[in-house]
Amino acid sequence: MKKNVLDVICQTHTEGKEKALFAREFLEKVGEADVSLKIDEMLEFFYSHIPVHFLLEEMMMSELMKAPGLTKDDKLLMGRIADEHELIKKNFERIKEMAEKIKKGNTSLKEPLINLVQETLEALLDHAEVEDNLLFPLANSKLEDKQLEIIKGNIDGIVK
Ligand SMILES: [Fe+2]
Numbered sequence: 523m524k525k526n527v528l529d530v531i532c533q534t535h536t537e538g539k540e541k542a543l544f545a546r547e548f549l550e551k552v553g554e555a556d557v558s559l560k561i562d563e564m565l566e567f568f569y570s571h572i573p574v575h576f577l578l579e580e581m582m583m584s585e586l587m588k589a590p591g592l593t594k595d596d597k598l599l600m601g602r603i604a605d606e607h608e609l610i611k612k613n614f615e616r617i618k619e620m621a622e623k624i625k626k627g628n629t630s631l632k633e634p635l636i637n638l639v640q641e642t643l644e645a646l647l648d649h650a651e652v653e654d655n656l657l658f659p660l661a662n663s664k665l666e667d668k669q670l671e672i673i674k675g676n677i678d679g680i681v682k
């Protein structure tokens with residue numbers, strides 16, 4: 523039996539959320555000491571998992587935007603979600619740059635780096651909550667079978 527394409531996307535969403543929760547806990551424990559050494563490892567998901575997950579959601583939303591019976595608020599919600607993806611991705615870039623500079627000896631950036639990572643994790647978790655409460659229920663209720671097939675075709679090759 524074919525897996526429902528929304529379940530596949532939702533699974534990458536749940537994995538991202540779990541990793542963000544883990545990273546938040548880790549940061550609380552580790553403090554500043556070794557953060558520059560461990561941060562790349564810990565944030566690997568920022569650089570790999572999350573951008574792919576965002577792309578899947580955006581592919582889902584580009585079909586969802588065409589679904590019949592959407593309200594103005596539904597469309598605003600999707601616009602907000604796409605904006606948040608951009609903001610979070612910009613933070614990833616800044617985190618990467620700061621981590622590189624710390625590795626090269628700029629230790630004064632350790633505290634700002636931790637603050638930015640914490641801020642980004644909070645933003646990511648708040649974002650995920652909005653998707654849990656509003657976006658996925660909307661996708662479930664509005665996407666037609668035909669559209670699910672299109673999404674499946676578009677994301678094939680990105681996830682199995
Ligand atoms: Fe998500």
Ligand SMILES: [Fe+2]
Nearest residue numbers: 576579649653
């Ligand atoms: Fe998202």
